[in-house]
Each structure stands twice: as C-alpha cells, then as structure tokens.
Amino acid sequence: MMYIRIVVLLSLMVSASLANADADRQRLLAEEMLEVSQASSVLDNMSAQVNAMFSQTVQQMNLSEEKKAEAAKYQQRLNEIMEEELSWSKLKGQFVDVYVDVFSEEELKELVAFYKSPLGKKLIVKMPQLMQESMGLAQKQMQSIIPKIKQLSQEMQAELYQQPNG
Secondary structure, three states: OHHHHHHHHHHHHHHHHHHHHHHHHHHHHHHHHHHHOOOHHHHHHHHHHHHHHHHHHHHHOOOOHHHHHHHHHHHHHHHHHHHHHOOHHHHHHHHHHHHHHHOOHHHHHHHHHHHHOHHHHHHHHHHHHHHHHHHHHHHHHHHHHHHHHHHHHHHHHHHHHHOOOO
C-alpha cells in the first residue's frame, strides 16, 4: 500500500513538473511573439498620440506665449505619467499573461512564425497606418452618431421625468 502511495506521489510530482515546463515554454513563446510583433511599439504610439492630442488641445486654447510655457510643464508631467504607467517594462508581464490565457502553445508558435514571415513583417510596418485610418473612420462615424444619441437621451429623460412615480 505504501508503495502505491509513493508511485502516485511521484507521478503527481512529475506531471506537475511537466505542466510547469509547458507553462514556462508557453510564456517564452508569448514573450517571443510580443517581441517579433513589436508589441511595445503600440504603447509608444499610444503615448505619442496622447501627447499629440494634448498639444493640439493647448494650441486650440489660444494661450499667450507665457501661458504656453506653463502648459508645457503640464505636458512634461503628462509625458512622465505616460512613461511610468504605459512603460513596456511595467506592462510586458501582463501582456504575456493575456497571451498565455488566450492562445495555446501551438497557436503561439504559429503567431511567432507568422510575424517572422514577410507578410507578418509587412503587417507590423503597416499596422500604425491601419490603426490611424481605422480610428479616423470610427471618429467620423461617431460624429454622426453623437447627435442621435443626444436626441435619444433627451427623449428618454423627457419621457421618464414626465411619468408619475408609482
């Protein structure tokens, strides 16, 4: 009886060790996939876009040169926040966790192979342009939707506030 317990215990230890090895291999593949897909550049682009939006907002404020200099301090603080909160070193582990949760080891291998392929490399290069144009389309569409949403909201409020509480 003791022999069976030892065999079962050793079997469990070996399977746990193999599972850890599989998980480690999957994490390494997720890291490689993020590296070859240049995922960190997405964060860089996001920071640049936020910075550009901030600059555009400041320009639209028609500030005096003195006030623009003061606003520049806030832009510097924004840059510091973005660097701290959206740094690749801070978020990489979280991205790896997501990819390990979503993709199997085999899928990660295929993604790595794709991003190393000529088409995968081309996608990486063209992705910022695709994202920018896609965002432009979404923003344009939202411009036509916003008045409809406001109208719907006004109608709902008028109807709900006119009805007596029962």
